[in-house]
Amino acid sequence: MSGMMAVFWKELADYFSSKRFIILSLLVYVAGIITILLAAQNIRTMAAGGTSTVFILLFLSAPQEFLRFFLERLSLFVSPFTFLFMLLIPFIGISFGIDSINGERTSGNLSRILAQPIYRDAVINGKFLAGLIAMSILIASIVILVAGMGLRMIGVPPTADEILRLFAFMLVSIIYGAFWMSLAVLFSVLFRSTTTSVLISVVLWVFFFVFSFFNIGQYIAGLIIPVDQTSGIDTLSQFETTYRLISRISPFYLYGEAVQILLMPFITTANIATMLANSIGTLNPLSLGRSLLVVWPQLTTLIALTGLCFAISYIKFMREEIRST
Amino acid sequence: MEEKAIIETKELVKAYGKFIAVDKLNLRIDEGEIFGFLGPNGAGKTTTILMLLGLTEPTSGKARICGFDPTREPLKVKRITGYLPEKVGFYEDLTAKENLDYTAALNSIPRKVASRKIDELLGMVGLSEMTKQKVGTFSHGMKQRLGIADVMIKDPKVAFFDEPTAGIDPEGIEQVLTLITNMAKHKVTIVLSSHQLQQVQKICTRVGILAKGHLVAEGSVDKLGREAISGGKFRIEIQLSKQTGKLVKSIKSIKGVTNVESSGDLLLISCDKDLRAQIARTVVDSGSLLIQMKIEEYGLNDIYMKYFREQ
Numbered sequence: 001m002s003g004m005m006a007v008f009w010k011e012l013a014d015y016f017s018s019k020r021f022i023i024l025s026l027l028v029y030v031a032g033i034i035t036i037l038l039a040a041q042n043i044r045t046m047a048a049g050g051t052s053t054v055f056i057l058l059f060l061s062a063p064q065e066f067l068r069f070f071l072e073r074l075s076l077f078v079s080p081f082t083f084l085f086m087l088l089i090p091f092i093g094i095s096f097g098i099d100s101i102n103g104e105r106t107s108g109n110l111s112r113i114l115a116q117p118i119y120r121d122a123v124i125n126g127k128f129l130a131g132l133i134a135m136s137i138l139i140a141s142i143v144i145l146v147a148g149m150g151l152r153m154i155g156v157p158p159t160a161d162e163i164l165r166l167f168a169f170m171l172v173s174i175i176y177g178a179f180w181m182s183l184a185v186l187f188s189v190l191f192r193s194t195t196t197s198v199l200i201s202v203v204l205w206v207f208f209f210v211f212s213f214f215n216i217g218q219y220i221a222g223l224i225i226p227v228d229q230t231s232g233i234d235t236l237s238q239f240e241t242t243y244r245l246i247s248r249i250s251p252f253y254l255y256g257e258a259v260q261i262l263l264m265p266f267i268t269t270a271n272i273a274t275m276l277a278n279s280i281g282t283l284n285p286l287s288l289g290r291s292l293l294v295v296w297p298q299l300t301t302l303i304a305l306t307g308l309c310f311a312i313s314y315i316k317f318m319r320e321e322i323r324s325t
Numbered sequence: 326m327e328e329k330a331i332i333e334t335k336e337l338v339k340a341y342g343k344f345i346a347v348d349k350l351n352l353r354i355d356e357g358e359i360f361g362f363l364g365p366n367g368a369g370k371t372t373t374i375l376m377l378l379g380l381t382e383p384t385s386g387k388a389r390i391c392g393f394d395p396t397r398e399p400l401k402v403k404r405i406t407g408y409l410p411e412k413v414g415f416y417e418d419l420t421a422k423e424n425l426d427y428t429a430a431l432n433s434i435p436r437k438v439a440s441r442k443i444d445e446l447l448g449m450v451g452l453s454e455m456t457k458q459k460v461g462t463f464s465h466g467m468k469q470r471l472g473i474a475d476v477m478i479k480d481p482k483v484a485f486f487d488e489p490t491a492g493i494d495p496e497g498i499e500q501v502l503t504l505i506t507n508m509a510k511h512k513v514t515i516v517l518s519s520h521q522l523q524q525v526q527k528i529c530t531r532v533g534i535l536a537k538g539h540l541v542a543e544g545s546v547d548k549l550g551r552e553a554i555s556g557g558k559f560r561i562e563i564q565l566s567k568q569t570g571k572l573v574k575s576i577k578s579i580k581g582v583t584n585v586e587s588s589g590d591l592l593l594i595s596c597d598k599d600l601r602a603q604i605a606r607t608v609v610d611s612g613s614l615l616i617q618m619k620i621e622e623y624g625l626n627d628i629y630m631k632y633f634r635e636q
Contacts, residue, residue, distance in 0.1 A: 006430035014418070108414020112475070115378055115408035116431040117400045322380040323372075 003118025007126025015134040032142045035080040055158035058150035076256040093180025094201045096131040101188040135177045176255045182309035189313040208250040217247035258298040331514045337386035346372040348538035361529035362518035369538040370518040407476030411487040417461035432479045446474040466497030483514045560621040561594045566614035
């Protein structure tokens with residue numbers, strides 16, 4: 001245990017002093033501020049209809065074209081802010097985990113560290129934990145920054161329910177980041193060269209990006225269940241279910257679904273294709289507990305994927321022979 | 326042997342698939358020794374060290390360090406052993422002191438104790454000026470010295486150095502070897518692997534030659550040399566002012582002398598033990614003058630070449 005804590009504190013200190021962390025934070029903060037400015041311009045239209053949840057709209061409002069674009073492509077409600085998180089968190093996660101093990105090996109530190117009186121898993125656990133905490137701090141700070149700026153701009157304080165929703169949103173974002181980080185840690189255990197592991201992660205990121213944002217899911221679903229203008233309602237709903245099932249292969253989509261449900265009390269199912277973005281204010285909100293129930297499958301899937309990647313890395317790392325070369 | 330064995334292996338085997346890296350190794354190293362592990366690249370030196378440290382599991386056989394089994398009690402073994410890997414690395418973005426701080430933390434050494442000790446060690450290895458410099462700016466020799474400080478921080482009973490002199494300049498080598506010798510004076514048992522013979526020869530009390538996973542020879546450098554080259558005999562070379570048949574005969578009659586050869590004004594005498602004193606007296610008694618006398622010394626190089634030519 002003390003070994004793990006030693007690794008943890010050292011790694012955490014490394015993160016905060018690393019250029020990587022500083023550059024990523026700056027990038028995320030700048031992007032976050034841009035999204036909040038964008039949201040502030042459109043919040044009036046979104047809030048029309050006298051909704052009780054104004055504050056959270058800070059994270060959701062956007063120009064109509066923006067929202068429509070994603071609704072059409074993804075059947076998801078994606079605001080600039082959630083879009084930013086959807087794309088950037090994987091980058092943060094990957095960049096935090098990607099050289100955790102093979103970087104140590106290449107630099108010649110690994111055999112020196114493992115010759116110290118600590119259990120081998122202290123290294124991987126401590127590193128993962130430190131990455132998780134550093135990432136949590138980064139994510140939480142940007143949410144708080146945006147919330148604070150928004151509060152000054154619109155002057156409407158958040159309700160208790162909204163605060164809880166924001167916390168739930170942070171938690172889901174951290175889990176989403178943990179998934180990408182555990183994937184990166186897995187690659188860093190599997191591949192000896194950092195370049196290879198970076199390349200594979202980026203390829204995977206691009207693959208899921210294309211998969212999610214270029215209608216690949218719809219296309220595949222269309223092959224399985226062909227639909228046209230004459231299709232009946234049964235076929236259409238079957239198509240819809242298949243399409244969603246396929247789309248959920250991508251963590252982007254899973255996260256997108258989870259976030260829209262958590263941030264938007266108006267969404268009662270994962271499917272909002274029928275809901276119109278510009279009439280949010282007129283919809284009947286769900287309680288947070290209900291939203292959590294709806295989001296549960298997405299959440300557990302992300303957690304399970306994270307656990308799986310980490311478990312494989314852990315076993316592989318524990319069994320690995322330290323060799324002379 | 327009365328001394329306590331610090332390191333002991335019995336029939337230690339390590340196989341990677343069909344490739345046998347270490348084959349039935351029997352080894353015994355006593356307290357306070359500087360044991361040189363010699364052999365060409367790929368002979369199994371590093372693999373043996375890794376097995377002794379519990380970083381690699383042996384395929385069969387047993388290893389003991391101070392009575393502990395490295396496979397079953399890795400933490401106990403790691404607590405008393407220090408290891409300097411061949412391609413040692415430090416965190417380049419951290420300073421020398423920060424790197425050692427981390428090692429101290431991993432060894433659960435309290436901060437205050439560690440801080441004092443680190444300053445002391447950095448002074449000892451001649452890096453006290455560089456305490457606040459990032460390790461990234463260090464030369465290879467400096468890193469190696471930092472590595473020695475890194476090993477010393479936990480006060481090991483046994484220290485393993487894997488090719489500590491590889492790739493550093495002669496002055497650096499000298500410094501590293503002096504530091505290692507000083508460690509041995511503090512009752513630390515040292516195992517040193519190397520393929521650079523001249524250096525090892527200077528400081529090792531005993532060497533073991535490893536080839537293709539086998540320990541082909543083991544013992545002190547002189548003993549190995551005699552065994553390898555002259556079948557265990559001493560060879561003494563003398564130069565005389567004048568040679569006579571009678572003198573040669575009387576040298577031959579000294580007890581222990583097995584052969585006398587003459588080449589020019591030199592006489593080559595083979596004998597079972599060091600008979601220089603007796604030979605000198607015989608020569609002087611005969612009325613001849615002794616110009617020079619030397620006993621053949623064996624370099625590890627000769628020994629090494631001899632063993633590997635046989636392979």
